Amino acid sequence: MGTNTLTSTIGARVLVLGLFGFGFVPELLRNDLPFLPFIGFLDIIPSRIFELCVRLLLITSALGLLFNIRLKTSSLLLGLTILGSILACKPLYSTSITLISCMLILIGIGHNGLLLRLQLSIVYFGAGLNKLLDHDWWSGSYFNFFATEIFHLPFYQSIEQLLPGHLTFAKILGITTICIELALAVLFLIRRSGNIPMLLGILFHGFMLVWTRGELSVIYFYVMSIIYLMIYLNENQRKNNLENAFVIWNYQGIKSIRLTYEHTVYLSFALYIGISKAPKIYNLINCFTFENPTTWFPVNT
Amino acid sequence: MITLKKAALILLFGTQIILIILGYFSNTKYFCWVPYDQISLYSIEVSVGNHLLSEEEISARYRRPATGRENRNIENLIAIIQQYESTYGKSQLARVRLTYQTNGKDLRTWELTP
Numbered sequence: 001m002g003t004n005t006l007t008s009t010i011g012a013r014v015l016v017l018g019l020f021g022f023g024f025v026p027e028l029l030r031n032d033l034p035f036l037p038f039i040g041f042l043d044i045i046p047s048r049i050f051e052l053c054v055r056l057l058l059i060t061s062a063l064g065l066l067f068n069i070r071l072k073t074s075s076l077l078l079g080l081t082i083l084g085s086i087l088a089c090k091p092l093y094s095t096s097i098t099l100i101s102c103m104l105i106l107i108g109i110g111h112n113g114l115l116l117r118l119q120l121s122i123v124y125f126g127a128g129l130n131k132l133l134d135h136d137w138w139s140g141s142y143f144n145f146f147a148t149e150i151f152h153l154p155f156y157q158s159i160e161q162l163l164p165g166h167l168t169f170a171k172i173l174g175i176t177t178i179c180i181e182l183a184l185a186v187l188f189l190i191r192r193s194g195n196i197p198m199l200l201g202i203l204f205h206g207f208m209l210v211w212t213r214g215e216l217s218v219i220y221f222y223v224m225s226i227i228y229l230m231i232y233l234n235e236n237q238r239k240n241n242l243e244n245a246f247v248i249w250n251y252q253g254i255k256s257i258r259l260t261y262e263h264t265v266y267l268s269f270a271l272y273i274g275i276s277k278a279p280k281i282y283n284l285i286n287c288f289t290f291e292n293p294t295t296w297f298p299v300n301t
Numbered sequence: 302m303i304t305l306k307k308a309a310l311i312l313l314f315g316t317q318i319i320l321i322i323l324g325y326f327s328n329t330k331y332f333c334w335v336p337y338d339q340i341s342l343y344s345i346e347v348s349v350g351n352h353l354l355s356e357e358e359i360s361a362r363y364r365r366p367a368t369g370r371e372n373r374n375i376e377n378l379i380a381i382i383q384q385y386e387s388t389y390g391k392s393q394l395a396r397v398r399l400t401y402q403t404n405g406k407d408l409r410t411w412e413l414t415p
Contacts, residue, residue, distance in 0.1 A: 036364075036381060122318060125334075
């Protein structure tokens with residue numbers, strides 16, 4: 001199995017597990033569709049027909065992916081089905097789910113490391129540009145509200161009081177976020193940057209996730225980790241079969257294929273966060289990898 | 302020569318870039334990769350005739366909690382309410398009041414009257 005097929009298989013499957021595990025698919029199946037669609041004409045389609053089509057496509061493509069039947073077609077179909085469902089229901093919109101659908105479409109079309117990097121570069125560019133043009137991110141209003149009223153971040157108030165000026169720490173955090181996101185948008189376009197953008201990204205998302213005690217967008221972190229992993233696998237052609245790829249989640253596997261310490265840490269961490277916040281994913285991955293998940297983390301070593 | 306694969310890739314990436322640019326000129330921020338661009342605490346009140354809708358009824362109406370937190374642009378929520386009231390709920394002539402606080406600034410109110 002080639003590296004590209006391998007990463008497609010891993011990426012698509014883990015993304016599908018995310019769709020189920022984080023509750024998007026159950027939510028999708030619970031809701032009547034179409035409902036307040038982005039594209040007006042979707043409202044013309046009778047609800048019963050639309051829902052039947054979505055369910056059929058969802059089940060067949062997800063099964064196709066999990067059992068490796070026409071991987072690319074299944075991935076493309078699933079990505080388009082998810083995107084179509086979001087387009088048919090404005091309240092279902094979610095940035096992370098949209099990113100999952102784009103990734104599945106990209107896998108379906110046929111990806112490589114460069115295209116994955118381009119996708120991430122666009123995502124970070126959009127995020128960074130919007131913040132760059134938003135006064136609240138520069139004035140500290142956003143982060144002060146975020147840290148004091150929403151997530152009650154530990155140490156925030158103490159650090160803010162230590163610094164001179166009004167909302168200085170909030171301004172630093174806002175400007176740093178803008179710089180990191182725009183830097184990631186550029187770094188992902190430079191292939192010679194190697195693993196640096198992935199490490200920077202995982203530190204960035206990981207830091208926010210830890211600081212908010214796991215409350216801030218776990219699914220986004222999970223999706224990003226998968227895409228980073230896919231880029232890594234695409235650009236590091238050491239692995240040549242599915243079994244080896246799956247043991248990337250396993251400590252012994254990580255040692256045997258000589259991943260760097262940083263990768264070990266962030267992959268374990270990403271999966272740990274994902275699993276601890278979503279028991280359903282834990283069970284699903286356990287089903288499909290046929291491994292004992294307790295061996296995934298080097299707890300006693 | 303542009304193959305089907307290349308055309309699909311241009312469409313996929315090109316659409317995203319166009320939507321990011323359009324997002325700058327639009328109040329709503331959909332499909333332009335802006336999670337957590339602003340945070341708002343909000344509360345929705347809806348009355349149809351003389352009947353004030355309960356939180357459950359509002360939640361069922363817009364598929365959004367009647368009171369809660371919006372992690373994206375508040376205009377996204379306003380767009381949902383506007384679209385509902387101009388389509389499915391048009392004949393009910395509902396009065397909607399959305400009270401919200403964005404990024405810790407002053408409370409603001411948005412109203413929709415028939």
